[in-house]
Amino acid sequence: MNKHVTLTPLQALQQQALFQAMPEDRLARLVEHTTFQKFLKDQVIFKKSDVATHLVLLIAGQAHTIQFGEDGKSFITNKIEPGQAVGELSVIDGLARATTLVAASEVIVALIPNSIAKEFFIAEPSVTERLLLSLCKAMRQAGQIQSVLSINRAHSRIYHLLLNSAISQENNQLVINNPPTQHDIAAMVNVSRETVSRALQVLLKQGIIQKETKRLIVCNPQMLEQLAKGGR
Numbered sequence: 001m002n003k004h005v006t007l008t009p010l011q012a013l014q015q016q017a018l019f020q021a022m023p024e025d026r027l028a029r030l031v032e033h034t035t036f037q038k039f040l041k042d043q044v045i046f047k048k049s050d051v052a053t054h055l056v057l058l059i060a061g062q063a064h065t066i067q068f069g070e071d072g073k074s075f076i077t078n079k080i081e082p083g084q085a086v087g088e089l090s091v092i093d094g095l096a097r098a099t100t101l102v103a104a105s106e107v108i109v110a111l112i113p114n115s116i117a118k119e120f121f122i123a124e125p126s127v128t129e130r131l132l133l134s135l136c137k138a139m140r141q142a143g144q145i146q147s148v149l150s151i152n153r154a155h156s157r158i159y160h161l162l163l164n165s166a167i168s169q170e171n172n173q174l175v176i177n178n179p180p181t182q183h184d185i186a187a188m189v190n191v192s193r194e195t196v197s198r199a200l201q202v203l204l205k206q207g208i209i210q211k212e213t214k215r216l217i218v219c220n221p222q223m224l225e226q227l228a229k230g231g232r
Helices: 009-014 024-031 088-093 114-123 125-149 154-165 182-189 193-205 221-228
Strands: 035-039 044-046 054-060 063-068 074-080 100-103 107-113 168-170 173-177 209-212 215-218
Touching: 009 024, 009 107, 024 114, 054 114, 074 125, 074 182, 088 114, 088 125, 107 114, 114 125, 125 154, 125 182, 154 173, 154 182, 154 193, 154 215, 154 221, 173 221, 182 193, 193 209, 193 221
Parallel strands: none
Antiparallel strands: 035 107, 044 100, 054 107, 063 074, 063 100, 168 173, 173 215, 209 215
16 A cells, blocks of 8 residues: 555455445455555556456546547546546456546555456445446446537537536535546547636636635536537
8 A cells, every 4th residue: 555545455445435335344355355556647557458357446546537539639538536446347247448547646546356356246235236326327427428529619518517527516506526627628528728728717707617625616507508508
């Protein structure tokens, strides 16, 4: 484990969404088969089409799943936060990696051999349920990404992404916690960072969004939705 991560291996797995409801004695057995590895920012954790040997769990830091267009340009398909798993499909079907995973900061990952992970997927009802919920969420996110990328106007794609990222409400205002950077937004919706900057400035000047520490407040969700649809 990294010196900056004070969790024990057992505590690290207890904080993973897949295993939070699993009995501690069963989780302790899983720890016996788990290894931990550090990756530096921008380091590739695995590549699309790699042979998949392990389930990857993010313990600390942030990572991105990446796909590449026909022109070779990369775009971000998902932000991976601590507590999330990557590679569940390969554990289930035994096929190669379906995406590329890159460290967006210094990260610590836990690696569980596919055979062991699959055993727990099947034998532990709580893990099975959480796995199904995780896969459903991934499918919905993939659908949202495809929907956003199909929009012609660059600013509308950016506004749709912001709406999709707003997950909580306070006083009828949408909140985007830990919002993606301008660079990340650009990579997610296939536009330049300068385009993202201009689009955000429009929202700030009109009072549609407000910046706070580590979050964005959507003060006027209806107007943001109208702009996302191409309105003015």
